[in-house]
Amino acid sequence: MTPRNVCVLGLGYVGLPLACAAAGAGHRVVGYDPDRGRVAGLRQGRSPVEDVEDRLLEKALASGRLSFTDDPAEVTGSDTFVICVPTPLEEKTPDLSMVDAAVDVVAGALRPGGMVILESTTYPGTTEERVAPRLAAATGLRAPDDYHLVFSPERIDPGNPVYSLENTPRVVGGLGPAAGDAASAFYSSFIDHVHRVSGPREAEMAKLLENTYRHVNIALVNEMAIFCDELGIDLWESIGAASTKPFGFAPFTPGPGVGGHCIPVDPSYLSWRVRRLGYPFRFVELAGEINDRMPVYVASRIADLLNGVQKSVSGSRILVLGVAYKKDLGDMRESPAPVLMRRLASHGALVRWHDPHVRADQVPDSGGVAVDGELTAEELAAADLVVVHTDHAAYDPAMIVRHSRRLFDTRNLTAGHHAEHVFRL
Numbered sequence: 001m002t003p004r005n006v007c008v009l010g011l012g013y014v015g016l017p018l019a020c021a022a023a024g025a026g027h028r029v030v031g032y033d034p035d036r037g038r039v040a041g042l043r044q045g046r047s048p049v050e051d052v053e054d055r056l057l058e059k060a061l062a063s064g065r066l067s068f069t070d071d072p073a074e075v076t077g078s079d080t081f082v083i084c085v086p087t088p089l090e091e092k093t094p095d096l097s098m099v100d101a102a103v104d105v106v107a108g109a110l111r112p113g114g115m116v117i118l119e120s121t122t123y124p125g126t127t128e129e130r131v132a133p134r135l136a137a138a139t140g141l142r143a144p145d146d147y148h149l150v151f152s153p154e155r156i157d158p159g160n161p162v163y164s165l166e167n168t169p170r171v172v173g174g175l176g177p178a179a180g181d182a183a184s185a186f187y188s189s190f191i192d193h194v195h196r197v198s199g200p201r202e203a204e205m206a207k208l209l210e211n212t213y214r215h216v217n218i219a220l221v222n223e224m225a226i227f228c229d230e231l232g233i234d235l236w237e238s239i240g241a242a243s244t245k246p247f248g249f250a251p252f253t254p255g256p257g258v259g260g261h262c263i264p265v266d267p268s269y270l271s272w273r274v275r276r277l278g279y280p281f282r283f284v285e286l287a288g289e290i291n292d293r294m295p296v297y298v299a300s301r302i303a304d305l306l307n308g309v310q311k312s313v314s315g316s317r318i319l320v321l322g323v324a325y326k327k328d329l330g331d332m333r334e335s336p337a338p339v340l341m342r343r344l345a346s347h348g349a350l351v352r353w354h355d356p357h358v359r360a361d362q363v364p365d366s367g368g369v370a371v372d373g374e375l376t377a378e379e380l381a382a383a384d385l386v387v388v389h390t391d392h393a394a395y396d397p398a399m400i401v402r403h404s405r406r407l408f409d410t411r412n413l414t415a416g417h418h419a420e421h422v423f424r425l
């Protein structure tokens with residue numbers, strides 16, 4: 001392996017693990033992020049990302065091959081630039097302003113023979129139609145003749161104990177064979193398997209296919225959960241039964257809504273692009289409609305459950321367990337919990353919430369009161385209704401069932417605990 005001088009732009013869930021892995025493989029890496037506080041913490045070995053332990057970061061720093069900066073001038077000297085910045089939506093339209101800003105930093109340092117890789121999730125065509133012309137305008141350099149231009153989607157699954165950056169196959173789409181060769185050699189130095197596709201568009205599309213597939217299938221089971229309740233069917237049991245089929249079925253589970261940076265956002269990048277062809281991408285739009293309605297549906301089920309014991313939402317004490325969008329993480333991005341809690345509070349509920357992974361200041365607009373420390377039997381028993389929103393492993397289902405007066409479980413955390421006061425989505 002030829003060690004490269006790598007610059008990773010964006011040091012979050014995607015960029016930081018990549019910077020550490022590349023440094024571990026022997027590359028010299030500078031991580032650039034305009035967030036000064038983040039860079040200061042990283043320099044002291046403090047990782048803001050759960051999947052990168054401080055220990056790992058300290059080891060990478062101690063190797064002398066990893067450094068961090070918030071100064072664009074310090075990325076000169078790099079020959080490989082990997083862009084891992086956020087790609088949010090603004091009014092349902094792709095917001096590529098951070099990609100543009102990162103490309104501008106790259107433009108200040110790119111030299112002939114260098115390599116630019118975009119990892120941020122985006123609509124097909126971005127690498128060739130947006131990144132390449134912007135670099136050409138600023139530097140006069142054109143891909144594929146003057147430098148290697150590549151799209152390689154990150155597929156990291158934060159909190160996944162089995163699949164990490166290293167053992168998740170990597171898709172690489174270079175503009176021209178030489179770019180594909182160079183990027184494959186780079187990623188192969190720290191990733192077990194690289195899968196080449198013919199160009200950046202195919203790689204961009206592969207990522208959106210994966211996330212749209214999840215989005216649509218989650219919507220399918222969410223819609224089923226709504227009518228299964230009315231039909232008196234335990235959908236969780238049916239999903240378990242269908243999952244015994246060894247071929248042709250992949251299980252998805254319902255929930256109080258979708259969250260995170262990817263599932264609620266990425267499919268809209270694709271539907272936005274399709275709409276520019278003059279027609280809608282109906283699967284994505286329908287799935288978005290269903291998934292976005294789930295917090296409202298959960299609130300209506302809560303109202304029904306309180307009605308069942310002659311109580312109203314107004315004046316009831318409701319305890320929400322877990323507010324992060326995903327199990328065992330403290331990530332609040334696009335979490336449906338604040339939407340649910342604000343809705344309950346707007347109907348007069350006294351909302352309290354508990355999450356072992358989330359600090360109160362991460363949910364400034366929760367509509368409720370954060371419960372600190374361990375979840376106690378007293379806290380559970382004091383609530384008219386307990387709602388499981390996120391199924392963190394730290395929660396003991398038996399204890400929650402035992403001490404709750406009435407329980408609504410949106411994640412099947414309490415699977416196998418059947419009692420008259422326990423209800424499921």
Ligand SMILES: NC(=O)c1ccc[n+]([C@@H]2O[C@H](COP(=O)([O-])OP(=O)(O)OC[C@H]3O[C@@H](n4cnc5c(N)ncnc54)[C@H](O)[C@@H]3O)[C@@H](O)[C@H]2O)c1
Pocket residue numbers: 009010011012013014015032033034035038084085086087098099101102119120121122154155156157158261262
């Ligand atoms: N989080 C995931 O699970 C995941 C998985 C696969 C792909 N992705 C995609 O990867 C991209 C990054 O996501 P993330 O979760 O790492 O985001 P993040 O918010 O965790 O981190 C992004 C970092 O980029 C920095 N940044 C903003 N503007 C910048 C700029 N101009 N130059 C350099 N850095 C800049 C931010 O300060 C932040 O530290 C997104 O496109 C996302 O869709 C995310």
